[in-house]
Amino acid sequence: MLLPEPTAEPEATTTPAAGSIEQEQDAGADERIAARLSNIFANVPSLAQVTVSVSDGVVTLAGLAPDEAAVDRAAAIAVGVEGVVTVENDIERDLSVDFEEGLGGFGERLSNFTQMLPLIAVALLVALLIIGFGYLLSSLTGIWRRLAPNSFLTELIRSAIRFVFVILGVVAALDMVGAGTLMGAVLGGAGVIGIALGFAMRDTVENYVASLMLSLRQPFRANDWVVIDQHEGRVIRLTSRATILMTLDGNHLRIPNSAVFKAVILNYTRNPERRFDFDLGIDADDDPTAARHLGVEVLKGLDFVLATPEPQARVEAVGDSNIVLRFLGWIDQRETDWYKARSQAIPAVKEALEGAGFAIPEPIYRLRVDPRSAPIATSGPALAASEAPARHAPAAATEEETDVKPADEIARMVEEERADREAGEKDLLDQSRPVE
Structure with missing residues (x-):
């Protein structure tokens, strides 16, 4: 069986359509095609250096063009002219540098x-x-x-x-x-x-927005005694970046406003009335009601304790060997220091209870001794009951110890700090606006 001979594949060139090539060409057709293309290229700046030659309708392009787009454009123009059979594109790209241009x-x-x-x-x-x-x-x-x-x-x-x-x-x-x-x-x-x-700058922007909100809401005043999260002190100023406190030991503390805005703020200064409390234990056999009434009467007798709200006493817990009582009293912080008032109220109630026969017991421990164990050696002879140290009689309170006026050292330092920096960092706290 004979197989047909393989046919040659057509070349990848520009070929005319079937029946488009005339058998006889006009003698002046090549000249007209060349003249037409030369005139067209002369009017196109990018194709001005292209030369044209025509033979039997076959156009040969030569010369230089600035880029590949111009080369393709010249071939496309030549194909569009009537009478052109095919185009041989020999145009080269111009790689020279024209300083004058x-x-x-x-x-x-x-x-x-x-x-x-x-x-x-x-x-x-x-x-x-x-x-x-x-x-x-x-x-x-x-x-x-x-x-x-x-x-x-x-x-x-x-x-x-x-x-x-x-x-x-x-x-x-x-x-x-x-x-x-x-x-x-x-x-x-x-x-x-x-x-x-x-x-x-997300944190910086957040801090700036927090400063704006704090300046609008005014959560505290200058020299207010506040607790911001775990930070306690008196407010010196609110700036565009941070809230500046003076701690109770006289140090400067700067808290970013973004943290202040999200923090839990406790302000002791907003309400001048503040309550103090303390616990005292009496013997389990004593009457807690009588001890409560006596302690309340003692608190009422203290000049710095307010009559309204009245002092109170509560049974807080029953321990192993005692009953724990909690005593509460109110003071005016504008006239009385909280720490001083509490320090004077505790010994006053304790002495009154002891004077009335109420025992304030110490913890009692029961020891079980195994008779089979050897005696425990001590470093010295045990003290006899008569040799136990006697209690000291309560000393008379001095005038300094009875003074309950507010301690204004930190407040004074804050005012001095604000006065020294009036021309410095801007304070966003406005005394004329209501506090949040």
């Missing part, structure tokens, strides 16, 4: 820039006028202070106005000089940079 382009750009100088000057003038109006508007502090509740928000509004008018001035200037594309790129880039900075 480059300098000429730079000169043209310089000339265009020189012609645009009046327009650029007008655009700059318009931008400066817009920005200047924004700064003038932001300088009207009286208006913004009436609208804003505090100085921090006033400064924030003024900064926002200046920023908005600066952006408007730049946009207007770029639009006047026809740099819309540049304006879009700048605004887009600014948006992307703003998002990136927002993520990178």
Whole structure:
């Protein structure tokens, strides 16, 4: 069985369609095709160096072109001319550097820039006028202070106005000089940079927003005695970054406002009336009701304890060998120091209970001795009951010990600190606004 001979594959060249090639060509057709293509290429700057030769409808292109797109364009033009059978494209890409043309382009750009100088000057003038109006508007502090509740928000509004008018001035200037594309790129880039900075400075932004909220809500006043989470002290000032406390031992403590805003705040100064309490134990055989009444009467007799609310006493717990009583009394912190009042109330009630025959027992332990064990050696003879140390009689209280006036050392230091820094860091605490 004979197999058919394989046919040759067609070459990958530009071939005319079937029946499109005439048998006889006009004698002047090649010249007309060459002239037509030469005229076309002469009017196209990128194809000015292309040469054309035609033989029996076959167009051969040679010469130089600046890029591959121009090479393909020349072949496409040649194919479109009537009478062209096929095109041999021998055009090469021009890889030479024309310094004269480059300098000429730079000169043209310089000339265009020189012609645009009046327009650029007008655009700059318009931008400066817009920005200047924004700064003038932001300088009207009286208006913004009436609208804003505090100085921090006033400064924030003024900064926002200046920023908005600066952006408007730049946009207007770029639009006047026809740099819309540049304006879009700048605004887009600014948006992307703003998002990136927002993520990178998340803590800073959170702290700034917390400062704004604290300045609006005013949770405390200057010199208030507060506890912020585990930090205790008197408030010196609230700044745009941190809350500054002076601890009870005289040290400065800066707490970031973001932490303050989320913290649990205990303010001892808001309510001048404050309660103190302490526990005392009596013997389990004693009457707790009588001991409670006696302790309350003793508290009522103390000058610094308020009559309203009245002092109280409660049975807190029943221990192994005693009954625990809790005594409570109220003081006015503006006239009485809390620590001093408690320190005087405890011994006063204790002495009254002991004087009335109530025993304040010590812990009792029961020891079981194994008779089979050897006696325990001691370092010395045991003390006889008669040799036990006698109790000291209560000493008379001195005038200093009976003084219950508020300790104002820390408060005085806070006031001095605020007075020394009046011209320094801005204080966002406003005494004229209500406290939260």
